[in-house]
Amino acid sequence: MRILNIVETAYRATLEEQDDTVLWLSRALKNAGADLTVVLRGNAVNYAVRQSCPPLTFGRAAIKHPAQPNDDLAKLQAKGSKVYVIREDLAERGIAPARCVADAQPLGRAELVDLMETHDQVWHW
Amino acid sequence: MPDRTLTLALMDAPYEAAASTTAFRIIAAALAKDIAVNVFAYEGAVCLTQKDQAPHANPVKGTTVEQEEHPTTKDLVAGLMDPRLTWVNCGLCVDERGAGNWIDGVKRGGPPDFFKMAVESTTTLVIPTR
Numbered sequence: 001m002r003i004l005n006i007v008e009t010a011y012r013a014t015l016e017e018q019d020d021t022v023l024w025l026s027r028a029l030k031n032a033g034a035d036l037t038v039v040l041r042g043n044a045v046n047y048a049v050r051q052s053c054p055p056l057t058f059g060r061a062a063i064k065h066p067a068q069p070n071d072d073l074a075k076l077q078a079k080g081s082k083v084y085v086i087r088e089d090l091a092e093r094g095i096a097p098a099r100c101v102a103d104a105q106p107l108g109r110a111e112l113v114d115l116m117e118t119h120d121q122v123w124h125w
Numbered sequence: 126m127p128d129r130t131l132t133l134a135l136m137d138a139p140y141e142a143a144a145s146t147t148a149f150r151i152i153a154a155a156l157a158k159d160i161a162v163n164v165f166a167y168e169g170a171v172c173l174t175q176k177d178q179a180p181h182a183n184p185v186k187g188t189t190v191e192q193e194e195h196p197t198t199k200d201l202v203a204g205l206m207d208p209r210l211t212w213v214n215c216g217l218c219v220d221e222r223g224a225g226n227w228i229d230g231v232k233r234g235g236p237p238d239f240f241k242m243a244v245e246s247t248t249t250l251v252i253p254t255r
């Protein structure tokens with residue numbers, strides 16, 4: 001079964017969880033044997049922007065291992081999952097594709113339909 | 126057993142979104158049509174089944190807890206429990222919320238269980254937080 005995981009809601013609990021919950025789940029599903037593709041759309045396209053994510057301190061409490069979405073995308077790619085980022089959503093946010101990591105391949109909105117057709121299930125998060 | 130199965134992934138914590146009510150409606154409707162249902166409760170949704178939930182009086186309306194007769198989400202899930210319903214709480218999500226005291230009929234699991242349920246189902250519906 002081929003699963004297309006579309007991640008749209010971004011930074012959902014990334015501080016509390018120290019992970020994006022769906023990128024984490026995608027890696028867990030991949031480890032369980034899922035044939036999985038990930039598409040970043042909406043605000044989640046920011047995950048594809050080359051970035052550093054430093055530790056964060058609140059008073060005496062620190063989040064020393066914040067979410068590292070670039071690493072998550074790279075590890076998904078390394079496990080054989082393709083990662084796409086919606087080109088128009090990048091453009092709407094003024095993000096040039098050149099600012100994105102190579103692990104996320106730009107994809108047009110119209111092409112997303114074709115990609116859906118090649119998967120058995122589409123899970124929109 | 127039914128020849129069709131629906132798997133749902135839920136994320137919303139109790140009382141935060143209408144999506145939880147929609148999910149309960151879908152589960153009830155599926156069971157009424159003799160469709161088996163698997164639920165994978167992820168993140169805040171693991172709290173839907175917490176046994177410690179307690180109804181309260183309503184001081185604004187001036188009603189007692191008995192007059193309110195307000196079922197909490199654990200009561201709603203308990204009301205859906207059926208041999209054809211499998212409810213799995215994400216164990217890691219449970220641990221980080223301290224939400225391990227849940228109603229009868231709920232199982233602890235993880236993403237591999239979700240994947241297995243999805244593979245073995247007719248289809249899967251994801252209802253994420255927004």
